[in-house]
Amino acid sequence: xxxxxxxxxxxxxxxxxxxxxxxxxxxxxxxxxxxxxxxxxxxxxxxxxxxxxxxxxxxxxxxxxxxxxxxxxxxxxxxxxxxxxxxxxxxxxxxxxxxxxxxxxxxxxxxxxxxxxxxxxxxxxxxxxxxxxxxxxxxxxxxxxxxxxxxxxxxxxxxxxxxxxxxxxxxxxxxxxxxxxxxxxxxxxxxxxxxxxxxxxxxxxxxxxxxxxxxxxxxxxxxxxxxxxxxxxxxxxxxxxxxxxxxxxxxxxxxxxxxxxxxxxxxxxxxxxxxxx
Amino acid sequence: xxxxxxxxxxxxxxxxxxxxxxxxxxxxxxxxxxxxxxxxxxxxxxxxxxxxxxxxxxxxxxxxxxxxxxxxxxxxxxxxxxxxxxxxxxxxxxxxxxxxxxxxxxxxxxxxxxxxxxxxxxxxxxxxxxxxxxxxxxxxxxxxxxxxxxxxxxxxxxxxxxxxxxxxxxxxxxxxxxxxxxxxxxxxxxxxxxxxxxxxxxxxxxxxxxxxxxxxxxxxxxxxxxxxxxxxxxxxxxxxxxxxxxxxxxxxxxxxxxxxxxxxxxxxxxxxxxxxxxxxxxxxxxxx
Numbered sequence: 392x393x394x395x396x397x398x399x400x401x402x403x404x405x406x407x408x409x410x411x412x413x414x415x416x417x418x419x420x421x422x423x424x425x426x427x428x429x430x431x432x433x434x435x436x437x438x439x440x441x442x443x444x445x446x447x448x449x450x451x452x453x454x455x456x457x458x459x460x461x462x463x464x465x466x467x468x469x470x471x472x473x474x475x476x477x478x479x480x481x482x483x484x485x486x487x488x489x490x491x492x493x494x495x496x497x498x499x500x501x502x503x504x505x506x507x508x509x510x511x512x513x514x515x516x517x518x519x520x521x522x523x524x525x526x527x528x529x530x531x532x533x534x535x536x537x538x539x540x541x542x543x544x545x546x547x548x549x550x551x552x553x554x555x556x557x558x559x560x561x562x563x564x565x566x567x568x569x570x571x572x573x574x575x576x577x578x579x580x581x582x583x584x585x586x587x588x589x590x591x592x593x594x595x596x597x598x599x600x601x602x603x604x605x606x607x608x609x610x611x612x613x614x615x616x617x618x619x620x621x622x623x624x625x626x627x628x629x630x631x632x633x634x635x636x637x638x639x640x641x642x643x644x645x646x647x648x649x650x651x652x653x654x655x656x657x658x659x660x661x662x663x664x665x666x667x668x
Numbered sequence: 669x670x671x672x673x674x675x676x677x678x679x680x681x682x683x684x685x686x687x688x689x690x691x692x693x694x695x696x697x698x699x700x701x702x703x704x705x706x707x708x709x710x711x712x713x714x715x716x717x718x719x720x721x722x723x724x725x726x727x728x729x730x731x732x733x734x735x736x737x738x739x740x741x742x743x744x745x746x747x748x749x750x751x752x753x754x755x756x757x758x759x760x761x762x763x764x765x766x767x768x769x770x771x772x773x774x775x776x777x778x779x780x781x782x783x784x785x786x787x788x789x790x791x792x793x794x795x796x797x798x799x800x801x802x803x804x805x806x807x808x809x810x811x812x813x814x815x816x817x818x819x820x821x822x823x824x825x826x827x828x829x830x831x832x833x834x835x836x837x838x839x840x841x842x843x844x845x846x847x848x849x850x851x852x853x854x855x856x857x858x859x860x861x862x863x864x865x866x867x868x869x870x871x872x873x874x875x876x877x878x879x880x881x882x883x884x885x886x887x888x889x890x891x892x893x894x895x896x897x898x899x900x901x902x903x904x905x906x907x908x909x910x911x912x913x914x915x916x917x918x919x920x921x922x923x924x925x926x927x928x929x930x931x932x933x934x935x936x937x938x939x940x941x942x943x944x945x946x947x948x949x950x951x952x953x954x955x956x
Binding site: 406407408409410411412413414415416417424425426427428429430432442462463492495496497587589 | 669670671672673674675676678683684685686687688689691845846847849883884885940
């Protein structure tokens with residue numbers, strides 16, 4: 392049986408001090424183990440994207456992260472129309488990917504919108520960073536930190552939290568993403584970040600639920616990740632009463648998860664929440 | 669089987685680039701020809717997983733073509749071209765046929781088959797791209813970037829760059845939808861009067877699986893795919909291992925080199941999410 396996916400997209404991306412506006416349309420045809428992708432010979436009729444907004448956000452990030460140095464900054468805004476075997480849907484996206492450095496330390500922030508609070512908070516902690524320490528016994532992770540951890544959890548099933556896929560959006564094969572518990576692969580939905588790659592099964596919109604929702608505001612706070620999460624090991628920047636330091640945290644249990652969530656572009660999406668570790 | 673066609677045009681307007689997937693029928697025709705040759709070469713290789721990429725790009729009036737073939741056997745890959753595919757595949761087939769049974773231990777390393785180009789691609793090439801501060805490289809060492817085409821991906825004339833003193837001069841990009849960056853094209857390592865005697869007990873590196881340079885920590889990582897432990901005149905194949913050193917330590921470890929540069933089956937270099945092929949040539953080299 393053949394599967395045909397088409398995508399028409401427009402994106403403005405600011406990267407390495409330059410802005411690139413890309414318009415393209417393509418299709419992917421999958422027949423059994425055969426996969427073929429190619430451009431569509433047509434012009435995309437899509438709403439405009441605001442390249443000026445992308446550039447303004449990049450400039451603002453440049454201002455707020457000082458005196459730290461920007462290692463990598465990608466800000467983008469895009470619109471796309473998708474079609475899969477007769478099902479059509481559209482989406483608009485905003486993304487920030489930022490790596491900033493101070494001395495020997497690198498900090499990573501990703502956002503699915505142009506809200507800059509995570510970046511400002513992390514940048515202030517980084518500019519005062521001290522030497523690495525052992526992690527404190529209890530930590531509260533900010534939503535941007537817990538979201539980075541979630542894609543590692545589906546196959547680990549940490550005690551006293553339930554992991555769920557939350558409803559929202561359409562997957563790479565035109566199926567609605569519905570709320571369901573995350574138990575074991577194969578996952579229900581397909582993730583297709585580009586028409587040029589084969590879709591893969593992946594859980595969408597991950598969210599951790601815990602009966603205990605109270606976050607102790609007095610314990611040290613992990614404000615950003617310092618490296619991509621490696622399974623259940625996270626290298627994070629911890630802020631504690633006016634000082635900050637790196638620590639490597641091995642997640643053995645999650646004690647509480649707050650109700651308020653923010654969506655982050657980790658994996659096929661993850662809802663970060665304040666979390667007690 | 670996977671097939672992918674992609675084409676487009678990028679137009680530079682001040683600090684903005686406007687890119688779209690418009691087709692250039694002449695470039696598509698050239699790619700079709702290159703791909704036909706690559707397919708033929710892939711069929712001749714036979715017992716391997718082969719990924720072939722043919723590209724044709726036009727900057728101004730100049731058309732630059734390139735074919736890269738990644739050949740994988742037993743999880744070990746080489747990057748080559750249609751011209752060299754058969755010979756490089758035979759070398760790879762021979763190298764992966766030996767069972768690995770020894771663990772790495774710290775010994776002098778002889779970098780054979782041009783593999784030192786990968787070490788210095790990371791330690792000198794990427795460091796130059798990031799304007800890393802100078803370290804004390806041996807006086808006998810020469811490392812240059814030597815593009816094989818007359819214009820770069822922005823239409824600028826290419827030239828040889830001395831990577832011990834400057835960045836690569838050429839702007840390169842993976843596709844029309846990418847930002848051009850100053851990147852290496854073909855790294856060539858040469859030596860002048862650096863001959864050495866082979867240590868009796870040593871490691872001989874034949875193939876490298878990958879590498880990385882971290883500009884923040886100024887550290888180099890090289891993953892060795894195929895290497896032998898040589899002791900008392902006998903060779904035993906080592907399990908894959910990783911070398912992880914500061915750039916200063918890499919510079920200090922260079923103890924000698926001999927002969928002319930040898931073509932290493934190339935490197936797919938990834939930076940800022942853009943993968944490009946980089947040619948690699950180096951003499952046999954010794955690190956202690």
